[in-house]
Amino acid sequence: MDYVLLIEQLLNGFQLGIILFLMAAGLTLVFGIMDLVNLAHGSLFMIGAFVGGTLTLVTDSLVLGAVLMVPAMFAIGVLVETIALRTLYRRSHLDQVLATFGLILFFNEATRLIWGPEGLAVPLPDFLEGTVALGAGITYPLYRVVIIVIGLLVALGLYLLVARTRFGMLVRAGASNREMAGALGVNIPVLFSLVFGIGAVLAGLAGLIITPITQAAIGMGEDVLILAFVVIVIGGIGSVRGAFVAALLTGIIDTMGRSFLDVVLLLFLPPNAAESAGPALSSMLIYILMAGILFFRPQGLFPPRGATAAP
Amino acid sequence: MTERPRELHLEARGLNKRFGGLQAAADLSMRARHGEVHAVIGPNGAGKTTLVHMLSGFLRPDSGSIVFGGDDITSLPAPGRVQRGLARSFQITSVFRDFTVLENVVLPVQARQGHSFRFWRSAMRDPSLTGPARVLLEEVGLGDRAATLAGHLAHGEQRQLEIAVALATNPSFLLLDEPMAGMGPEENRALIDFLGGLKETHGMLLIEHDLDAVFALADRITVLVYGRAIASGRPDEIRQNSQVRTAYLGEALV
Amino acid sequence: MKSQLTPAHAVSALLIALCAAVPYLASALDEPFYVIVFARIMIWAIAAISLNLIMGFGGMISFGHAVYLGIGGYAVGILAFHDITSAWIQLPAAIGLCALVALVFGVICLRTRGIYFIMITLALAQMVFFLSVSAERYGSDDGLNILWRSDFGSGIVDLEDGAVMYYTIFAVLMGCLFLQWRMVVSRFGMVLRASQSNETRVQAVGIPTYRYRLAAFVIAGVMCGLAGFLQANLERFVSPDMMNWHRSGELILMTVLGGTATLFGPLVGAVVFLLLSEMLSTITIHWHLLFGPFLILVVLFARGGVMGLLGSRTTRD
Numbered sequence: 087m088d089y090v091l092l093i094e095q096l097l098n099g100f101q102l103g104i105i106l107f108l109m110a111a112g113l114t115l116v117f118g119i120m121d122l123v124n125l126a127h128g129s130l131f132m133i134g135a136f137v138g139g140t141l142t143l144v145t146d147s148l149v150l151g152a153v154l155m156v157p158a159m160f161a162i163g164v165l166v167e168t169i170a171l172r173t174l175y176r177r178s179h180l181d182q183v184l185a186t187f188g189l190i191l192f193f194n195e196a197t198r199l200i201w202g203p204e205g206l207a208v209p210l211p212d213f214l215e216g217t218v219a220l221g222a223g224i225t226y227p228l229y230r231v232v233i234i235v236i237g238l239l240v241a242l243g244l245y246l247l248v249a250r251t252r253f254g255m256l257v258r259a260g261a262s263n264r265e266m267a268g269a270l271g272v273n274i275p276v277l278f279s280l281v282f283g284i285g286a287v288l289a290g291l292a293g294l295i296i297t298p299i300t301q302a303a304i305g306m307g308e309d310v311l312i313l314a315f316v317v318i319v320i321g322g323i324g325s326v327r328g329a330f331v332a333a334l335l336t337g338i339i340d341t342m343g344r345s346f347l348d349v350v351l352l353l354f355l356p357p358n359a360a361e362s363a364g365p366a367l368s369s370m371l372i373y374i375l376m377a378g379i380l381f382f383r384p385q386g387l388f389p390p391r392g393a394t395a396a397p
Numbered sequence: 398m399t400e401r402p403r404e405l406h407l408e409a410r411g412l413n414k415r416f417g418g419l420q421a422a423a424d425l426s427m428r429a430r431h432g433e434v435h436a437v438i439g440p441n442g443a444g445k446t447t448l449v450h451m452l453s454g455f456l457r458p459d460s461g462s463i464v465f466g467g468d469d470i471t472s473l474p475a476p477g478r479v480q481r482g483l484a485r486s487f488q489i490t491s492v493f494r495d496f497t498v499l500e501n502v503v504l505p506v507q508a509r510q511g512h513s514f515r516f517w518r519s520a521m522r523d524p525s526l527t528g529p530a531r532v533l534l535e536e537v538g539l540g541d542r543a544a545t546l547a548g549h550l551a552h553g554e555q556r557q558l559e560i561a562v563a564l565a566t567n568p569s570f571l572l573l574d575e576p577m578a579g580m581g582p583e584e585n586r587a588l589i590d591f592l593g594g595l596k597e598t599h600g601m602l603l604i605e606h607d608l609d610a611v612f613a614l615a616d617r618i619t620v621l622v623y624g625r626a627i628a629s630g631r632p633d634e635i636r637q638n639s640q641v642r643t644a645y646l647g648e649a650l651v
Numbered sequence: 652m653k654s655q656l657t658p659a660h661a662v663s664a665l666l667i668a669l670c671a672a673v674p675y676l677a678s679a680l681d682e683p684f685y686v687i688v689f690a691r692i693m694i695w696a697i698a699a700i701s702l703n704l705i706m707g708f709g710g711m712i713s714f715g716h717a718v719y720l721g722i723g724g725y726a727v728g729i730l731a732f733h734d735i736t737s738a739w740i741q742l743p744a745a746i747g748l749c750a751l752v753a754l755v756f757g758v759i760c761l762r763t764r765g766i767y768f769i770m771i772t773l774a775l776a777q778m779v780f781f782l783s784v785s786a787e788r789y790g791s792d793d794g795l796n797i798l799w800r801s802d803f804g805s806g807i808v809d810l811e812d813g814a815v816m817y818y819t820i821f822a823v824l825m826g827c828l829f830l831q832w833r834m835v836v837s838r839f840g841m842v843l844r845a846s847q848s849n850e851t852r853v854q855a856v857g858i859p860t861y862r863y864r865l866a867a868f869v870i871a872g873v874m875c876g877l878a879g880f881l882q883a884n885l886e887r888f889v890s891p892d893m894m895n896w897h898r899s900g901e902l903i904l905m906t907v908l909g910g911t912a913t914l915f916g917p918l919v920g921a922v923v924f925l926l927l928s929e930m931l932s933t934i935t936i937h938w939h940l941l942f943g944p945f946l947i948l949v950v951l952f953a954r955g956g957v958m959g960l961l962g963s964r965t966t967r968d
Binding site: 453455474475476477479480484485487491492493494495496500503504505507508509513514515516517518519520521523526562563565566 | 833834836837838839840841842844845848849851852853854855856857858859860863866
Binding site: 117123174179184187191312381 | 903
């Protein structure tokens with residue numbers, strides 16, 4: 087096996103993991119703290135791509151577009167939370183599923199109405215073109231390196247926010263015990279809005295960040311959303327740390343599986359069988375991983391403290 | 398009703414259970430005899446409900462063992478314990494609110510008749526289910542409420558139903574987690590009489606805050622503080638115990 | 652479950668009579684299109700009934716239920732692709748495969764609760780979806796055309812005959828409605844319904860709930876697979892889109908629109924869903940723009956669905 091290719095794919099997997107983490111971080115907090123099934127989180131990914139993409143085209147700068155997108159997504163997130171989701175907290179999960187499914191339909195159609203059915207292409211600025219040499223004969227696209235760096239910075243920032251600030255303490259308290267947080271005199275509605283706003287920014291950032299590679303398309307958030315579900319389930323609902331570990335795990339295993347599983351299968355199977363089983367099995371790999379982890383740890387790898395204790 | 402061997406004692410041996418920093422059971426041993434009411438008292442957070450959860454199979458102790466009728470049942474799941482005749486009631490009323498009173502009692506009757514992989518015949522038209530259920534409802538005084546939705550019952554009636562559901566499993570031993578919680582004095586007295594009548598045929602472990610009820614019913618009392626049994630004995634011994642007085646009764650009597 | 656006659660029952664009876672009469676009405680009105688429309692509605696209704704069994708009566712919110720539509724359908728499609736058209740092979744294959752998949756998925760999902768359960772059913776269904784997409788041999792995204800409908804080898808049940816196809820679907824629908832009714836009122840149904848509201852309590856009366864929930868999960872999977880079998884035959888076509896997660900969402904939607912945990916809710920819901928999408932799409936091609944908020948309004952204000960509005964009591968309060 088070619089080790090250059092191996093490392094390249096490893097980095098690709100890492101980069102997918104970063105995108106997944108940006109999606110899953112907000113989602114896991116929303117699920118954990120608000121006990122809300124929010125299917126519309128994928129829509130925020132899409133909206134981030136379209137809004138950020140438009141801002142980029144208007145300002146003619148991806149950086150400026152990204153910077154302006156942050157308050158825009160925050161506002162959209164808070165708006166969605168206040169108008170549509172707030173009334174759902176005390177409802178059953180079934181109600182939440184249905185209502186947020188309705189939100190997806192609405193957002194997809196609204197996007198189609200505003201931006202048209204073709205989607206939106208955002209060019210990569212010149213200074214982000216090209217590759218970097220990572221040594222040992224490995225070169226890697228500069229922009230993908232930037233994605234990884236940004237993702238790691240965001241993860242670090244989020245970690246500091248959750249672990250070191252008063253806001254973070256309240257979030258953690260909320261994730262493990264909502265009544266307790268309420269009893270501490272926390273203004274729960276404001277806390278929820280803030281968390282949701284931050285989640286929206288992260289999802290939007292993830293959407294915008296991959297747009298120069300793929301382009302913004304209607305429904306683009308849905309596949310990512312389901313992968314993010316897998317991440318959250320593996321990591322443990324409500325745990326940012328779990329989301330980080332699980333996102334990288336998922337990203338790398340998925341990417342590596344798609345690239346190398348057929349090669350690996352060749353060791354055990356005749357060529358034609360390996361060739362047909364490879365793609366099929368690799369598309370199932372992360373789900374099998376999820377099932378396996380759940381079988382042994384139904385609460386995921388990092389269940390928030392207090393979630394397992396009964397009384 | 399099928400006959401069970403009636404001489405089943407329930408024993409806890411060295412139970413330990415820890416939730417994070419909270420020690421809910423610390424080397425906890427006790428023996429509840431058949432034909433007696435064994436009350437467990439103690440301040441809030443002493444680990445009383447945890448004890449019931451462990452004895453009934455809803456929580457696994459970190460260490461220690463539980464013996465019922467001479468058999469080690471520590472690793473037996475909750476439904477299996479019920480099938481052996483160890484039933485429980487819940488502190489927070491947990492009847493099926495959108496079932497009728499009769500349906501609530503039919504379910505446990507059905508449970509003791511073997512598996513429920515029966516897909517055809519209507520359960521509520523099966524006299525082998527509704528018959529015993531109605532008899533039991535008469536016994537606990539809910540006979541005329543059979544068709545009412547359990548969620549529409551008054552609080553006291555729900556508590557009665559809670560006991561009826563436990564009894565309908567045909568237990569030889571009852572774990573009662575605060576059966577009097579939230580009841581008025583009238584209902585209280587009626588329930589004390591009713592439980593007293595069950596003594597001959599059942600063993601009972603009673604968790605109760607109402608000390609009048611405890612001293613009226615109990616043959617033996619164990620006092621829990623921070624998961625530890627600080628005293629165990631006959632009611633008059635417990636009354637005299639100075640350690641108990643300072644730890645618990647003193648507070649409660651103030 | 653009282654056997655009083657309510658408006659809900661009247662509406663249900665009317666709908667069933669309508670389904671039975673559609674082929675005649677359609678030819679009288681010279682609108683043959685209605686036959687296929689109602690055939691589709693009935694297939695959705697079968698799938699929604701199967702979902703109602705676990706979601707409505709059992710409280711298991713499966714967000715991946717359409718996967719069994721796909722598996723049932725592909726059992727027909729793939730076998731037909733290999734020139735095996737006998738229904739006596741296709742039907743057992745569809746049922747067996749759905750039972751197996753539901754068993755495996757159920758064993759995994761039922762260890763979890765709440766949000767986990769919803770997400771995992773969705774993820775597992777998505778796994779099968781991607782599997783079908785990656786199966787190049789069987790058409791990937793484009794799906795498979797089916798030249799010949801399932802062959803029962805008898806002159807009586809000849810699915811190539813449009814009327815026979817229609818009434819076969821009708822008969823299966825009636826069978827499923829009946830089966831659902833028996834299962835709900837039986838001892839099995841008692842356990843299932845009780846587990847929905849308070850599983851701990853069911854265990855505390857001595858019933859190991861897991862196996863009953865798993866059994867219900869498998870039965871629902873098989874029933875939905877039957878709908879997939881019929882759909883593949885009706886459309887002469889299968890594709891990954893049959894198990895797209897939007898389909899799973901729509902099945903939930905139909906069940907809720909009609910009224911969860913009611914016997915006829917899924918059928919009513921399937922009809923209402925179709926009528927609504929028809930009506931709204933005549934207003935604007937961007938009808939999802941109206942439909943999305945409509946769903947939220949249903950959730951907020953009409954939680955009992957149509958059957959609830961008609962005063963059906965079988966729903967939970």
